[in-house]
Amino acid sequence: MKVLDKTISQLTIPTPFAVGDVHVYLLKGDTLSIIDAGVKTKEGWEALKTQLNELGYTPNDVEQVILTHHHPDHIGLIEAFPRAETMAAHRNADLYLTRDETFFAEYEQFFRQFFVACGVSGELMPGPGELGGTLKFAGTGKLTDTLDEGDRLPGHDDWQVIETKGHAQSHLSFFRESDGALIAGDHLLHHISPNPLLEAPIGSDVRPKPMLQYRNNLKKCQSLDIQMVYPGHGRIFSDVNDVISVSLQKQERRAEKVYTFLQEKAQTPFELCQQLFPKQYENQLNLTMSETIGQLDYLENEGLVTTTLKNGVYVYDVTK
Structure with missing residues (x-):
């Protein structure tokens, strides 16, 4: 646990995933908010309670949950805050949070059809339910508020919403212009390049192109005066433009390999x-x-x- 300034603290939650620990952020303002919610395991729950206690709080004190994106290691404990009346995220997160059965059936059908069209061998084709195998680590809930580009976080007017799709179709980051701090979720990480993941389209027949979104949103971040990144994984960092440049160059080198x-x-x-x-x-x-x-x-x-x-x-x- 790290107290970053008088309004924000970083809590670190273990995960069973290869990426390692995930960071969530406690934000103090007109309301007490938690940004992201770790993973739904006993170890995750104990880590969350312990670190909140070190800050003088319990899960009962959290009044609102804000999400950077819908992946299981970021939404696992969203049900752990009984007094939280607000859950806010990008609108695309809601179908995952509510476990909408129609959407998940369409999601699996999309991937089966798309993988066939990509030439994937039949024996490797994901079976029923296989694509949602990590959902046991995810919490369930329903958004009360949706966040869009340019919005201010409810109860925290100094934080602006930046849409950063690519790693996920629900991905948002939160920027504080006064000191250039960015709560980046998995959009900007120092030690690894985030994976722009394929997802089924929502409300459209057109497949999203997450790599193009990711590149565009990296460049969007370059245009902001970001001084410090508070990431979803790994260390806090300030060499923001260097990290972005390296990510873009690594992607371009891999594209060159495909072209070869x-x-x-x-x-x-x-x-x-x-x-x-x-x-x-x-x-x-x-x-x-x-x-x-x-x-x-x-x-x-x-x-x-x-x-x-x-x-x-x-x-x-x-x-x-």
């Missing part, structure tokens, strides 16, 4: 995924396919590759 593969021959997304991640694709299909499709979206947006549909499967080739 395509110069050899036209290929499906899954064939490219196998070359990019020969040791990971079988056990981390969604993650590795998200990365592969992200690079293809980038290359296509740059006019470097084209795609055609052959026998129901996408085939990418370099632009002639």
Whole structure:
């Protein structure tokens, strides 16, 4: 636990995930808010209670929950605050928080159809419920307030909402202009590049392109006078523009690798995924396919590759 200034403290919650611990933030203002809620495990609950107690609070004192995005390690303990009358996040988070059955059925159908169109082998296709396997670590609830670009956090007028889609279609960051502090969720991390993850479209038939969103929102952050980043994982940092530049360059280098593969021959997304991640694709299909499709979206947006549909499967080739 770290007291960052008189209005904000960082609490660190263990997770069972490879990314390691997750940070949540206690924000004091006109109301007492918690930003993100860790993961739903016994260890997570004990860590949350202990660190709140060190600050002189209990879960009963928290009056509002604000979320950077809907991933399980950020929403696990949203039900742990009985006096919290407000739950605020991007509107796209609500279907995940409420566990909307129709949406989850459509979500699985989207991925099955999309993976088939990407050439994924039948034996690797996710089974029923497999895509939601981490939901046991997530809490359930319903938004009372939705947050949009430019809004002020309720009860904390000095914090402005910045939409930072890419890692998630519900991702928001929160910026305090007076000192350049950014509560960044998983949009900006110092030690790893966040993964722009594929998601099913919400209220549209058009697939989101998270890599393009991620790049655009990194550049948006470059235009802000960010002095300090309070991230969802890893250490607090101030070398913001360096971290953004490195993230953009790493992505571009990986895209160049994909382009080199395509110069050899036209290929499906899954064939490219196998070359990019020969040791990971079988056990981390969604993650590795998200990365592969992200690079293809980038290359296509740059006019470097084209795609055609052959026998129901996408085939990418370099632009002639």
